[in-house]
Amino acid sequence: MIETELETLNFSDAPKMVSATFPGPKSAAALEQSAQTESMARGGGRMPMVMDRALGATFKDPDGNTFIDLSAGVGVSSVGRCHPRVVAAIRAQSESLMHSMEVNSTKRTELAAKISEIAPDGLRGNCITYFAQSGSDALEAAVKFARRVTGRHQIIAFHGAYHGIWHASGSLTTGTNYRKGFGPFMAGVIHAPYPYAYRFPFDTTHKSAEQIAGEYVDYLLNTPYTAADDVAAVIVEPVQGEGGYVPPSPEFLQLLRKACDKSGALLIVDEVQAGAGRTGKMWAVEHSSVKPDMMTFGKGVGGDVPMAGLVMRKDLAAKIPDGCAPNTFAANSVSAAVALTNIAILQDPALDLLNRARTMGEEVQEYIRGFDSPWVGEVRGRGLMIGIELVENRATREPLNGARLGQLMNYVTSHGVLMIPCGRYTNVMRVMPSLTIPRKLLFKALDVFGEGLRSL
Missing domain, CATH: 3.90.1150.10 (Aspartate Aminotransferase, domain 1)
Structure with missing residues (x-):
């Protein structure tokens, strides 16, 4: 049926x-x-x-x-293009309110509440959302806010990472096409091996790629003289996307969580491509039972319209000054209405x-x-x-x-x-x-x- x-x-x-x-x-x-x-x-x-x-x-x-x-528009069309429920939401919302700049609007507030309701454990019911238009924008905000709330400046990302193409997000991304000829990049970025077992550079006879990669980050964060002495955050894709669609075992994220807890660095998961139900859970990080400090989303949440954001624990968000990151078009009311509809379809028990x-x-x-x-x-x-x-x-x-x-x-x-x-x-x-x-x-x-x- x-x-x-x-x-x-x-x-x-x-x-x-x-x-x-x-x-x-x-x-x-x-x-x-x-x-x-x-x-x-x-x-x-x-x-x-x-x-x-x-x-x-x-x-x-x-x-x-x-x-x-x-391709689903590179992971964007989570519920398919021009879904009749989405088209109906666009028509209905466009007749009442579309652009609302950054003042409060009913759909924007409703969406923020829904994101809090469906966020992964650790953020669910205890988070604040900063809305953006694209995943790159959300990652820019993640870096900016992580530095502010920790008072630190270094960021650890991974080989094979794709987090966007602007200044901070592009500095975290490792693809040659996105980097060659565009430097110098943002200072303070450290790249570590991702557990890409099929092409892992180290011997996995005695330890898995996940163990080695996770322990390496722990070594960077919690050992003297590694030059990783001022790390604000570790930013990771729970399933690596552009780097080759690499799904690590849960152990990898669990090791990152422990290493961050010891060092005081934040753990930020990038769910722009892996989120919105694509991996069989609403968020890919949920396969590991790890509680992130921040999470970026995009693509499949908005589907046919631009929608992205950064979700932060409330205690972290409280340290971000009001008015420090304006974004005129974020959470446009039509986009918010569509995102709410997409989430409702993804959660529809009949489907x-x-x-x-x-x-x-x-x-x-x-x-x-x-x-x-x-x-x-x-x-x-x-x-x-x-x-x-x-x-x-x-x-x-x-x-x-x-x-x-x-x-x-x-x-x-x-x-x-x-x-x-x-x-x-x-x-x-x-x-x-x-x-x-x-x-x-x-x-x-x-x-x-x-x-x-x-x-x-």
Whole structure:
């Protein structure tokens, strides 16, 4: 019954390619115009597709080709695009109040209360939310506020991290594309190894990657002469996103919590990509039972509209001076109404989307392993946040080369499926669809991906 209902929220003909060439003529013209008028500094500017209309986990281009989207707008469309309940919320709110600048508004206040109600343990019922428009903005606030409340200046982040692209957030991010030629970066940032077991640089014969990485942070924070002598916060993704969709065991975050408690540093979890139900719990940190001091959110909370924020314990928020971080457009009333609607859909017991994400994610991982492709080195993930690490050779783990990856991407895209790679070598294909994607569409898309692997 639920699957039938979810199918109605998508274009029924997906995937379907109707143009004789790909991209089709209308899409090609639009791509050419975009290249002449828009900055390609944005992430997907050179991808050979154009979105014209969208519904759920599907979209159409101007030529009438219909695609299944396994990217959810890079984790944004948690309940699918143009969900009828979301569209209704936009219509209703737009008729009463949209922009309210930074004075109090009913929807903004209602959303702050809801965030407090659903926040992870340690913040739930005892937090204050600072609203922003994007994850990068929220991370900027996290760094600024952590320094203020601790009186310290250093920040520990991790290899493979993606926290944004502005000054502080960009300094925490480690991707070459985001850093090369843009320095010098913010002083005081220390990067430590993330427990990426498949490519961990240290011997794991006697200890797990999580143990080694967690103990290393403890060493940095609590041992003399490490140069980490003034650390305000440790900022971590509970499941690493752009670095390769790496889900550490709960032990890693537990070790970070203990190390921070000993040193007095704050533990800040970045839930911008892993949050909003994607991993099978509302927040990925909940898999570890760790209580964070601060948390950033974004993407899936707002869905079709910009919405992000920083959640802080009340005692920390009390140390932030009034008026020190104005943000004119934060928590626009339409965005707040949409976020409340998205949360209501995610929590709808009739849909049970979080448990569905967990069980379907496990099934998807086994399904992909069943392809038994020589190009698949590892399949990993949590919930519907799954990474498929592609390699030239399983024994050596040499990353799949760019030409072969391009061939795979061309096959998948030209057959009506959108997948977006990530990872340190851009060789990890993500399966991160909307949590409302019908099973039938999800496995149709995976079959296209499997055919693409065989075509190599």
